[in-house]
Amino acid sequence: MVKSLFRSIIPLTLCLVLTACGNEKLINEIMLVQTLGFDSIGSNVRGSILIGDYRKKGEVNAALLDTVTTSELDIIHALNAKAKSPLEYGQLGIIVFGNEYSRQGVDAVIENLCRDTRISTRMQLAVTDKSAYDLLHAAKKMKDAYMLSDMIEQSMDNGNLPSTNLQQALYSFYTNGRDLYLPHLTLERNELKADGVALFKDEKYVVQVGLEQSLLLKMLLENTKNGSYLVPDSIKNGNGGLTLLRILKSKTKYSLTKRPSKPLMTIELLINAEIRDVPNRAQYHASDLIPQFEHRIEAYIANEINKLLALCQKYETDPLGLEDIVIRNSQPPMDSSQGDISGFDTEVKVKLDIISQ
Amino acid sequence: MNNEMKDKYQLSPILLYFLLFVSIIDLGILSYQKTILHFAGYNAWISVFITGIGVHVIVWMIYRILSSFKNEAMDVIDVNRICFGLIIGKIFDAMIIFYFFYGAFLMFRGYLSIVQVWLFPGMPIWPVSLVLIILIYYTVTGGIRTINGLSFWGMLAVIACVLPLLFMLTKYLHPLNLKPLLNHSVTEIMLSSKSMVFQFLGVESLLMIYPFIQSPAKSQKWAHFAVLTSTALYVLLLAITFMFYSENELKLLVWPTLHMYMILHVQFFQRLEHVAVSILCITIIANLSLSLWMASRAARRSFSIKQHRSILVFLFAFLLGAVFIKDYDNLMAFIDPYSATGFYLLFGYIPILFVMMQFKKNRNKP
CATH class of the missing domain: 3.30.300.210 (Nutrient germinant receptor protein C, domain 3)
Known part of the structure; x- marks a missing residue:
C-alpha cells in the first residue's frame, strides 16, 4: 500500500519539478517587441521596434527604439544593447517594410520568418511609402504598440483589404506562379492609414494599388x-x-x-x-x-x-x-x-x- | 522455448492495438512530410499507401513466423535459436537488443531537441533528461501492462494533437496543390516509399510482444487495424500539409506539423504548438518504455541479464548520449543508420525468417 502510494507520488512530483526547468520570465522584467520596422539606409539596415510598456497597472504605453546595423539578422541583438530589459519578440504583431527597403527585396526577412519558431504565423506584414520608422513613430504617439497590426486586421475584416497574414504571405512568396501582396500603409496628415495593397514581383515591391x-x-x-x-x-x-x-x-x-x-x-x-x-x-x-x-x-x-x-x-x-x-x-x-x-x-x-x- | 506466460502478465488481443499504434506513430508525425517530399514531391501520399500495404504484408509474415509451432507462442529470440542456432542466434539477439535501444535513444534525444527548440531554448539538457529517465524507469519496471495502459493515453494524445489540424485549418488550405495527381516517375515514388518505412518502424515490436498476447490468433486483426489507422492518419495529415504549404516552403521546415499549429489560436492558448509538444510527451514515454522493455526483455531471454539492471544501463547511456549530442542537426547523422537498419529489418530480416521458418515447419511435419 505504502509502496504503491509512493510509486504514484513520484511521477506527480516529477511533473511538478519539470515545470521548473524553463527559465522564468516575468512580464515586467522583459520587453515585448510588438511592432518591428525595417528601412534601408545606404547599404545598411535600420531596425526600429515598438515595445509594449506594461509596468504600471492599468497604464499602457509604447516605447520606440531604433538602431542601424549591416544585416537584418542582428537587429534584435543590436537593439538589446539599448534596452534595459531583455527583448522578447514572441508577441510580434506586425513587421513594416519601408519603401526603399521593400523595393530592394524582403527575402532576407521572409526566409528568416519562415523557420522562426517564436513568432506566430498570424502575424501581419506591411509595406509603407514612408520610412518604417516614421510609421512606428506615429503609432507610438497613439500609445499603442499593436496599433498598426490592429488597424490592418480591422481593415481586412471590415474594409477593402484582402485578408493576409504571415502564413499566407509565405505561401504566396514560396509558390511558383504566385506573387506576394501585402497591405500598404501611409501617413495622412500625421495619421496612420491603410491605403491599399503593395504588389511584389518575387521579393521586390513593384507597385501599389489603391x-x-x-x-x-x-x-x-x-x-x-x-x-x-x-x-x-x-x-x-x-x-x-x-x-x-x-x-x-x-x-x-x-x-x-x-x-x-x-x-x-x-x-x-x-x-x-x-x-x-x-x-x-x-x-x-x-x-x-x-x-x-x-x-x-x-x-x-x-x-x-x-x-x-x-x-x-x-x-x-x-x-x-x-x-x-x-x-x-x-x-x-x-x-x-x-x-x-x-x-x-x-x-x-x-x-x-x-x-x- | 520455455516461454509460457502467466495470465496476469498477458494482454487481451484488443490491447495490442494501442501498443502497436503508439510504437508506429511517434515523433515522426511532426516531421515526416519533409522527408518523403524529397523524392516524390507532392505525389508522396501515394508512397504512404504503398508503404502501408508493404507493412501489412510484414505483419502477416510476423504472425506466420511466430505461430509456426502451434502449441508454443514464440518471440524473436526463439526464432533466432531455431533458424540460426545458438551462437549466430545470440549475435542476432544482441543486434536486436541494440536496435531497440538505439531507436529508443534517438526518440528520446529527438523529443528533447523539440522541447529545446520550441519550448525552452537555452535550457540545459540534463535536468529534463533526468526527469524523463526516472519517469521511463518507473513505467518500464511496471511491466508490459503498465506500458500498455500508458499507450492507450498515448494514442489519445496523438489523436488530440492531430484532430485540430484536420478541422481548424480549412481556411488556409489550397486543394489545387494536390494537382497534378501524377507527375513523378515510379522510381521516385518507390524511393519515397522506402523513406516512409522509417515512419512505420515499430511494427517489429510484435516480434517481442507476441508471447504476451492471450490468444495470439485473435490479435492479428488488431495488428492490421493498427497499421491501417496509422496509414490513414499519415495520409490525411500529409494531404492537409500539402494543401497548407507550398512545396518550396515545406522543404525549408524541420517540423511542418508544429509549424501548422502556429496559425491556430483558441481563447485560452495563444500558442497551441506548446500544448501539442507537451501532450505528445505521453506518447513518447509510452513508445520509449516499450522499446526499452523489449530490449531488456530480449537481454534477459538471451543473456539472462536481470531486466531492471539492463534498464538502468540503458537509461544511463540515455543520459550520457543526450548530453553528448549537441543539437538536432547533430542527431540527424545518427538517425540515418537506424532508418536503414530498420528498413532491412522489416524488408530483409523478417522475410528471410519467414522463408526459413516455412522450411523448418515443413521438415518438422511427420
Missing part, C-alpha cells in the same frame, strides 16, 4: 463578406452620378479552357451588393432601371478587373496565382518554371445582384 482596386483583389482572392466600392454611375442619372456599393457577399470561380493556341482562363465573379439611399424605391422596382444599372456596373467592374490584370501583367506580378492554376492544370504536367502570365488569355465575367434596402 483601396478600390484592393477590393477587386479581395473579391478575386477570397469569398468576401465586406467592403465598399464607389462606382461612377447611378440608377437615376446614369453615368452622371456616383453610387456606393456595399459588398455583402462575393464568390469567384476560375476555370481553364484548353484551346489550340493559348489556354483561356475564365474568371467568374458573383457579387451580392446593396445600395443605400435609393430614392423612390417602388418606382425603381417597377421599372427595369435596376437590371439596367446592374448590367452597366457589371461591365464597369469587369473592365476595372481587366485594368487590374493589365497592371499586374505590366509589372509581371501575379497576386492571384493565375499562373499557378495554369501550371497545375496543364497536361502533360508543366515544369513549374515554365509558367508565364502571357502564356494564357483571361476573360472576366461579372454577375452583380443588387439588394436594395
